[in-house]
Amino acid sequence: MLIIPSVIMYSPRVDIYVGKGEKAFTIDKDLLALHSQYFRNRFAEASENEQFALPHVKEEHFIFFKSWLYTGDWLHIGNALSTPTTGEELWALGTFLKAPAFQNYCMDDIRQDAKNERNHWVYIKSVESVYKVSKKNSMLRKFTADVLCCHNPFDKHKPGSKDREDWERLMDRCHEIAVDMAKAAVKKWNGTNPWDDEHRGSYMEEEVPLGDLWEQQILSRRSRADIEKAAKAKCIRSVIELEHLKR
DSSP: OTTHHHHHTTOOEEEEEETTTTEEEEEEHHHHHHHOHHHHHHHHHOOTTOOEEETTSOHHHHHHHHHHHHHSSOOOBTBSSOOTTHHHHHHHHHHHHTOHHHHHHHHHHHHHHHHHSTTGGGOHHHHHHHHHHSOTTOHHHHHHHHHHHHTOHHHHSOTTSHHHHHHHHHHHHOHHHHHHHHHHTTOOOTTOOTTSGGGGGGGOOOOOOHHHHHHHHHHHHSOHHHHHHHHHTTOHHHHHHHHHHTO
């Protein structure tokens, strides 16, 4: 996150209106574009004075995203803004915003939950939530199917029991779960678990380094020759940008 102070030093600010109540979040535009391909595209196509709204995003979810943008971490205020399905919903927000680094941060948090609470990912509500907010072949579904195979609820609950019947009804509602579990069943874990750090890379989205992204943003506005000329004339912003380009 050391690059962030340089990015926001001369960044214009923009209001993002979130949720049905159109709560305004003021954010450094360059920082938002740095992390979100969705906003990079929106800003590039926007007309002058255009307003940016995310009516289908929950305010409490965007609070977590904004906190992460500036600090690399979430707000730590207990469970005041969290629910048992917040983790996968935030991951899905990252998918919508095309923010892979945020998705990977969410996935690490999900993995940690599974590590700390052995059966966290074999709760019906959690699994059903994953399949509601994610798409086919997503990393989130892949992780969920792997955990379900390692701690199979059909092995845990006896036929005819209420828990077993609840799981069977879930499979009837969402056939994709069984399909994903069948694919995951061929994996050999050799005494490890999906949430172990040695398997982390299997669930990560591909990221472009922040330094490379900021270089692209800098050069999308001015040529390197123009930046060098301005830096020689003691333009502080140009000096900062040129030092980054020379990295």
